Amino acid sequence: MSYLPLDPQLRSRPSVSIVLPALDEEANIARAIAEATAAAERFFDDHEIIVVDDGSRDRTAELARAAADRDPRVRVISHGRNQGYGSALRTGFRASRLDFVFFTDADLQFDVAEIARLLPFAGLVDVVAGYRLNRQDPLHRRLMAGGWNLLARLLFHIPVRDVNCAFKLFDRRVLHEIEIDSDGYLVSAELMIKLSRSGASVVEVGVHHRPRLAGNAHASSPRGMLKVLAELARMRSLLRELDGDDRLAALVRLRAQADAARGSARARQRESGGRG
Numbered sequence: 001m002s003y004l005p006l007d008p009q010l011r012s013r014p015s016v017s018i019v020l021p022a023l024d025e026e027a028n029i030a031r032a033i034a035e036a037t038a039a040a041e042r043f044f045d046d047h048e049i050i051v052v053d054d055g056s057r058d059r060t061a062e063l064a065r066a067a068a069d070r071d072p073r074v075r076v077i078s079h080g081r082n083q084g085y086g087s088a089l090r091t092g093f094r095a096s097r098l099d100f101v102f103f104t105d106a107d108l109q110f111d112v113a114e115i116a117r118l119l120p121f122a123g124l125v126d127v128v129a130g131y132r133l134n135r136q137d138p139l140h141r142r143l144m145a146g147g148w149n150l151l152a153r154l155l156f157h158i159p160v161r162d163v164n165c166a167f168k169l170f171d172r173r174v175l176h177e178i179e180i181d182s183d184g185y186l187v188s189a190e191l192m193i194k195l196s197r198s199g200a201s202v203v204e205v206g207v208h209h210r211p212r213l214a215g216n217a218h219a220s221s222p223r224g225m226l227k228v229l230a231e232l233a234r235m236r237s238l239l240r241e242l243d244g245d246d247r248l249a250a251l252v253r254l255r256a257q258a259d260a261a262r263g264s265a266r267a268r269q270r271e272s273g274g275r276g
Helices: 029-043 060-070 085-095 112-117 139-156 187-197 222-275
Strands: 015-022 046-054 074-079 100-104 127-132 167-171 202-207
Touching: 015 029, 015 085, 029 046, 029 060, 029 112, 046 060, 046 085, 060 074, 074 085, 085 100, 085 187, 112 167, 112 202, 127 187, 187 202
Parallel strands: 015 046, 015 100, 046 074, 127 202
Antiparallel strands: 100 167, 127 167
C-alpha cells in the first residue's frame, strides 16, 4: 500500500524534532542535514534538527556545526567520547522540544522525504514504525538482522517486524513516559518493548532502503555484536524484575479488592440483621 503526504489544505501540519545520531559520518553528515531540512520544510510547519555526534574521530562534528551556523534550526550536541547508539538517541530525545520526534541515521540509507509515508498516522497513533521494504545491506548483515528480529520477537514479544529500522516517528509525550536504559544497539528493542508495555499504539509502514555509499556500519562488527548480546542478557534480566514487580503490584491490588469486597459483604449482613 502506498501512502500520500498530508494535504496542508485538509489537515494542520505538526511540528517535528528530527534526531540524527552520527558516528564518524563526515562523508554523509552535510547531505543528511540537507535532506532532513528539505523534508521538514516540505511537510511540517516548524522543525528542529538535532545532530548528536557520538564521539566521532573525524570531522563529523565540525561539519555539523558549520551547518548549524548557517541554520539556527540545526543544533549539534557532542559526546566527548563514544557512548553508544542508545546514548546518542537518549540525548537527542531529551533535547527535543516539538510535537513529534522522528529519528533516522546520518548514513543516508533512508530518504527522509519518505516521512510522508508516516504522516497520515501522525496524531492517530503514538508510534509510526518504518520497516525496510528492500534492505540494501550485505548478505551477512541481512542474515544477522533476520535472526535478531526473530530472537527479539520470541524473547520480548515486540509488535514490529523490523525492530532496528531507524525510521520512526513518535508522539513526544510517549517518549517522556519511559526511561531508556540501553546505551548501545539494543535501544530500538528496548523502546518498542517499553512503549508496547505502556499501552502505546503502534502502526508499521514500509519505507525504502538505500545502499550505504560512504563510511562504515558499526553494529555488525564483532565487537558491536558482543555488546548487543551483553545488553540483551541485561535487558532480559531487567524485564524479569519488572515482571516480578508487576505481579507483586497485581497481587497487592487483588488483595485490597478482596478485602474491600469482604468489608462490603459484612456491612450488608449487619444492615440486613438490623432490619430483621
